[in-house]
Amino acid sequence: MALRPAQRKRTDKEDPLAESEVTLEALHPRELRHHFDTPEQQLESSLLGMWIFLLTEVMFFGGMFGGYTVYRNLYPDAFASTSQYMNVTLGGINTAVLICSSLTMAMAVHSAQLGKNRAIILFLLLTLFLGCVFLGIKYVEYHEKWVDHHIPGPHFQYADARYFHQAQILFFLYFAMTGLHALHMIVGAGLIIALIIMAARHRFSAEWYTPVEMIGLYWHFVDIIWIFLFPLLYLIGHTK
Amino acid sequence: MNITFEQPKIKESPNYLNIRYGWRSWLLTTDHKRIALLYLFSITAFFMIGGAFAVGMRLNLTSPNGLLFSPETYNKLFTMHGIIMIFFFLIPSIPAVLGNFLIPLMIGARDLAFPRINLLSWYLYIIGGIVAVAAVASGGVDTGWTFYAPFSTTYSNTHVIMTAVAVFVAGFSSILTGLNFIVTIHKMRAPGMTWFRLPLFVWSHYATSIIQVLGTPVVAITIVLLGLERLFHAGIFDPKLGGDPILFQHLFWFYSHPAVYIMILPGMGVISELVTCFSHKTVFGYGFVAFSSVAIAVLSFLVWGHHLFVSGQSMYAGLIFSLLSFMVAVPSAIKVFNWTATMYRGSISYDTPMLYAFGFIGLFTIGGLTGLFLATVAIDVHVTDTYFVVAHFHYTMVGGMVMAYLGGIHFWFPKITGRMYPEGWARFAALVVFVGFNLTFFPQFILGYLGMPRRYATYAPEFQSLNVLSSAGASILGVGYLIPMIYLAWAWNRGPRAPANPWGAKGLEWEKSPSPPPTFNFDEMPVVTENAYNYGAAPGATEAHG
Numbered sequence: 035m036a037l038r039p040a041q042r043k044r045t046d047k048e049d050p051l052a053e054s055e056v057t058l059e060a061l062h063p064r065e066l067r068h069h070f071d072t073p074e075q076q077l078e079s080s081l082l083g084m085w086i087f088l089l090t091e092v093m094f095f096g097g098m099f100g101g102y103t104v105y106r107n108l109y110p111d112a113f114a115s116t117s118q119y120m121n122v123t124l125g126g127i128n129t130a131v132l133i134c135s136s137l138t139m140a141m142a143v144h145s146a147q148l149g150k151n152r153a154i155i156l157f158l159l160l161t162l163f164l165g166c167v168f169l170g171i172k173y174v175e176y177h178e179k180w181v182d183h184h185i186p187g188p189h190f191q192y193a194d195a196r197y198f199h200q201a202q203i204l205f206f207l208y209f210a211m212t213g214l215h216a217l218h219m220i221v222g223a224g225l226i227i228a229l230i231i232m233a234a235r236h237r238f239s240a241e242w243y244t245p246v247e248m249i250g251l252y253w254h255f256v257d258i259i260w261i262f263l264f265p266l267l268y269l270i271g272h273t274k
Numbered sequence: 275m276n277i278t279f280e281q282p283k284i285k286e287s288p289n290y291l292n293i294r295y296g297w298r299s300w301l302l303t304t305d306h307k308r309i310a311l312l313y314l315f316s317i318t319a320f321f322m323i324g325g326a327f328a329v330g331m332r333l334n335l336t337s338p339n340g341l342l343f344s345p346e347t348y349n350k351l352f353t354m355h356g357i358i359m360i361f362f363f364l365i366p367s368i369p370a371v372l373g374n375f376l377i378p379l380m381i382g383a384r385d386l387a388f389p390r391i392n393l394l395s396w397y398l399y400i401i402g403g404i405v406a407v408a409a410v411a412s413g414g415v416d417t418g419w420t421f422y423a424p425f426s427t428t429y430s431n432t433h434v435i436m437t438a439v440a441v442f443v444a445g446f447s448s449i450l451t452g453l454n455f456i457v458t459i460h461k462m463r464a465p466g467m468t469w470f471r472l473p474l475f476v477w478s479h480y481a482t483s484i485i486q487v488l489g490t491p492v493v494a495i496t497i498v499l500l501g502l503e504r505l506f507h508a509g510i511f512d513p514k515l516g517g518d519p520i521l522f523q524h525l526f527w528f529y530s531h532p533a534v535y536i537m538i539l540p541g542m543g544v545i546s547e548l549v550t551c552f553s554h555k556t557v558f559g560y561g562f563v564a565f566s567s568v569a570i571a572v573l574s575f576l577v578w579g580h581h582l583f584v585s586g587q588s589m590y591a592g593l594i595f596s597l598l599s600f601m602v603a604v605p606s607a608i609k610v611f612n613w614t615a616t617m618y619r620g621s622i623s624y625d626t627p628m629l630y631a632f633g634f635i636g637l638f639t640i641g642g643l644t645g646l647f648l649a650t651v652a653i654d655v656h657v658t659d660t661y662f663v664v665a666h667f668h669y670t671m672v673g674g675m676v677m678a679y680l681g682g683i684h685f686w687f688p689k690i691t692g693r694m695y696p697e698g699w700a701r702f703a704a705l706v707v708f709v710g711f712n713l714t715f716f717p718q719f720i721l722g723y724l725g726m727p728r729r730y731a732t733y734a735p736e737f738q739s740l741n742v743l744s745s746a747g748a749s750i751l752g753v754g755y756l757i758p759m760i761y762l763a764w765a766w767n768r769g770p771r772a773p774a775n776p777w778g779a780k781g782l783e784w785e786k787s788p789s790p791p792p793t794f795n796f797d798e799m800p801v802v803t804e805n806a807y808n809y810g811a812a813p814g815a816t817e818a819h820g
Contacts, residue, residue: 068794069385069462079387079461086453090491097495097525101510104521186508199509199516206508210499 065242077244084248088255091218095259098211102266105203112200116208117270119184121175125268128171129260135164136257143250149240154233161253162226165219172216176209185209208267215263218256225249289692289790304389305793310375311690312396313366318759320362320403323410325752327355332714332745338735348731349416350432356419357437361444362403364675365533368540369486370399370451372682373479375690377455379783380473382464382802384794387457395450402444409436418729420530423511423522427503435504438497445490445497448536452486455479464782466802473781473806474563478543481567485532485539485574493529496522520586527578535574538638538670539567541678542609545631548681549613551779552628553620556807559612566605573602583654592651599649606642610635625777626700630681633708637673641666644719659729662722668715680707680758687762688772689783692790695765699757707754713747780807 070076106113138160145153183191186206192198229249232238238246286292290307300308330351334343343351374392378385386392409415415437417426426434459472459480499510500522509515511522550557557563579587579595587595613635622628644666647653657663687695717740722728726737733741775784783791786800 067389069383069387069389075461079457082460083388083391083453083457086456086487090449090453090487093488094491094495097492097528098499100525101499101521104518105510108518109516187506190508202508203510203516206502206506206510210502214495214498 065244073242080244080248081251084251088251091255091259095211095214098207098214099262099266102207102211105200105207106270109197109200109204112197113204113270115194115197116201116204117268119179119182120208120268121178122268124171124175125264128168129264131164131168131171132257132260135161135168136254138164139250139253143243143247146238146243146246147240149238149243151233151236151238154238154243154246155230158226158230158233162223162230165223165226169216169219169223172212179205179209211263211267215256215259218259222249222253222256225252286692287788288792289788290793291692291790293793302393304385304393306374306378306386306389306392307690307791307793307795309392309396310371313370313374313399316396316400316403317363317366317371320358321755323407324355324358324363325755327351327358328748329752331355332748334731335733335741336738336745338733338738340731343731345731346416349418349729350414352729353415353418354410357406357415357441359671360419360533360537361441362399362406364537364671365444365448366399366451367537367675367679368544368682369455369479369482369536370396372544372679372686373455373475373482373540374451376686376783377458377476377479378462379689379787379791379795380476380781381459381462381467382782382786382796382800383458383462384796384799386454387462388454391450392454395447395454398443398447398450402440402442402447405436405443406440409433409440412436420526421497421500421522422526423500423503423519424513424517427500427511428507435501438501442494442497445494448486449490449494452483452490455483456487459483464800464802467782468802470561470564471802471805472564473543474546474557474560474567475540475543477564478539478546478567481571482536482539484568484571485536488575489529489532489536492525493533496525496529499525520582523582523585524578527581528575531578531581532571532574534667534670535570537675539570541634541638541675542567544678544682544685545613545634546609547779547781548627548631548685549616550807550809551685551777552623552625552631553617554623554778554809555616555620556805556809557612558615558618559608560806562608563612566608569605570602573598573605577602577649580649580654583651584658596649596651600646603642603646603649606638610639610642624701626695626697626704627681627685629701629704629708630677630684633704633711634674634677634681637669637677637708637711641669641671641674644669657722659727660722661718661726661728664728665715665718665722668718673711673715677707677711680704683758683762685777686783687765688776689787689789689791691766691769692772693765693767693769694772694776695769696761699761703754703757703761706750706757710747710749710751710754714744714751715747717741717744717747780809 066073066076070079138157142154142157142161145151145157179185183189184205186202186209190198190202190205192201194201226249229246232245290305300312303309303312330343331348334340334348334351340348374386377383412433415430415432415434417430417432417434421434421438459476463472502508503510503512503517507515509517511517511519513519546557546563577595577599579591580599583592583595613631644662648657648663648666684695684700687693721737721740721744724737726733772789774788776789777784779785782796782800782802786798787796
């Protein structure tokens with residue numbers, strides 16, 4: 035029978051908390067924390083928590099998408115004008131890279147479900163590599179903007195004098211949105227490295243692979259944000 | 275009500291307080307009850323800091339030309355008062371202290387779903403608080419707690435960015451608390467604890483958490499944009515550079531109006547518990563009270579535009595926001611009616627928590643009804659940015675939330691500490707708080723209606739007598755807050771031992787867990803077999819229904 039810590043009789047002679055921790059080690063699966071009854075309850079809690087966290091992320095980016103919508107309606111011509119300075123080729127390649135990384139991440143989660151530890155490490159390494167390719171290309175793009183004086187601030191320059199102020203706001207939004215996205219990519223890369231270390235230490239099994247699944251969700255979310263950013267920032271005005 | 279006290283035992287049974295000692299056992303704890311106490315002491319500290327700014331303001335306002343401070347200093351006083359009280363006292367107050375302590379106990383769980391995230395959220399709160407205090411110490415900030423652009427981004431030469439960082443970090447503390455509560459309420463309920471057996475305190479915290487999770491990220495990104503704009507001056511909120519300052523107000527109030535429901539909904543949950551317990555009667559219309567919390571959470575996201583009636587928002591938007599603001603009053607009114615109906619033919623005892631509940635119901639009703647004045651576009655144009663607004667939200671926030679907080683602290687004090695507080699002093703303090711509060715803020719309704727603007731260091735001489743009255747009331751209110759701090763600290767060490775259920779209250783935390791509870795909350799994990807507030811018929815009362 036599975037004794038839970040709270041059900042044990044207590045005596046005043048010993049430290050009951052220490053005693054209950056011993057019980058946990060003996061009777062609970064290693065990854066089941068003391069306050070959960072079953073592994074299913076723990077998994078469901080973790081996943082629900084992750085989904086709610088992603089919801090907060092939607093609202094976090096949503097504030098900027100709201101700002102984008104307002105300014106795009108205020109200054110449609112300036113938007114069309116700035117989008118010619120966006121490097122659609124690099125942005126397109128990056129979109130493809132991220133979609134591929136979503137695939138490899140999904141494969142990593144699938145391998146975890148099957149308990150294939152080497153495959154988890156392989157697919158996570160691939161995902162990490164693709165993430166780094168994305169960030170590298172993003173760096174090249176930012177560098178272009180730096181050379182062209184398209185960074186908002188005192189050194190900002192814009193060829194079309196009519197749109198100087200509007201374009202600065204749009205580049206501000208561009209850097210804020212893609213920069214925050216890139217920051218999420220960097221955090222994600224760190225999390226993937228942590229997963230690889232855990233996998234190398236054989237922490238995951240077909241019964242317990244919650245971190246892989248949760249960080250997988252996070253990674254897909256960051257990809258989806260880019261799927262929205264790419265057409266909104268790069269492709270506007272290119273139909274002319 | 276007669277309370278029988280147990281004789282002090284020779285040796286206490288192990289509980290969450292005496293199981294471990296030393297600073298590590300507190301600062302590294304993952305026990306939700308200990309984290310609740312960490313919050314209790316830290317928010318009390320911030321309440322005193324925020325209160326000190328209020329003292330400065332009320333002193334200054336005793337003279338039409340400002341008694342003590344320059345207008346610049348006065349601007350910083352009201353700004354820091356608002357920021358500290360809102361982000362570091364009101365928003366965490368009931369959720370992070372009482373919610374943290376009670377939700378697992380009320381639903382029959384051993385802890386919150388994510389104990390380490392719970393501790394992390396306290397550390398984020400403390401880091402945010404330290405940055406805020408550092409901003410104060412290095413000269414303060416003068417933008418008002420609303421950070422309106424472009425003053426905050428371009429013209430203010432105070433510590434806007436440091437304060438913004440403080441609010442940003444504290445915001446993530448709030449998000450994580452809300453996330454933890456939602457998952458806990460969904461996944462950690464004891465066997466038999468169905469959704470409609472949950473105490474109403476839990477329902478109101480669920481609604482609060484939804485707002486925290488959905489609203490706070492928006493103010494976080496708004497603050498990021500504000501900080502970037504202040505650094506780079508790209509013009510996103512600056513009309514001189516083609517930006518739209520109204521956009522900032524929309525983004526800010528999209529969070530900050532729902533945030534006032536973060537501040538009041540947990541208070542409503544406390545009042546539901548107090549009214550049923552001290553009326554010894556089941557709550558009138560459980561489903562209505564429960565769903566009114568959810569309705570408030572949903573509607574709260576649709577009313578932010580009533581802060582922009584005179585900001586240049588379109589007239590039609592103003593009309594719609596006015597209508598929606600009226601609608602959010604409906605679920606709030608349902609709660610007030612249902613508490614009143616719960617008391618009807620109840621066997622009411624006038625213990626201290628119930629006195630605070632009476633105070634809450636009366637003062638919140640005044641605060642809520644004056645909110646309807648402000649939701650009416652034409653009246654709002656007359657009283658916008660006057661002391662009428664100040665009085666309105668202090669009636670809800672201080673008359674409402676702080677009353678509920680104090681009532682809740684008294685009600686659950688025996689559970690938290692295992693001790694009873696001195697009832698006579700407590701009733702006296704409740705009375706002092708009520709009198710002091712009304713003396714402070716009722717004159718401000720009149721001042722505002724007569725046209726005294728808020729956030730001004732000086733005012734026309736004819737307003738002086740009412741301002742002096744308000745300042746006198748504030749000093750009484752301050753004493754009213756100091757008395758409980760003294761006797762509660764005394765009672766924590768010296769008060770008579772409390773039995774497990776001194777009030778004869780219903781609920782797992784009273785009926786199934788000793789005072790104070792053990793680390794894992796229950797000696798035997800509870801199974802729930804009855805609805806909440808199953809008090810039965812009050813003695814001497816004949817139930818109207820069969």
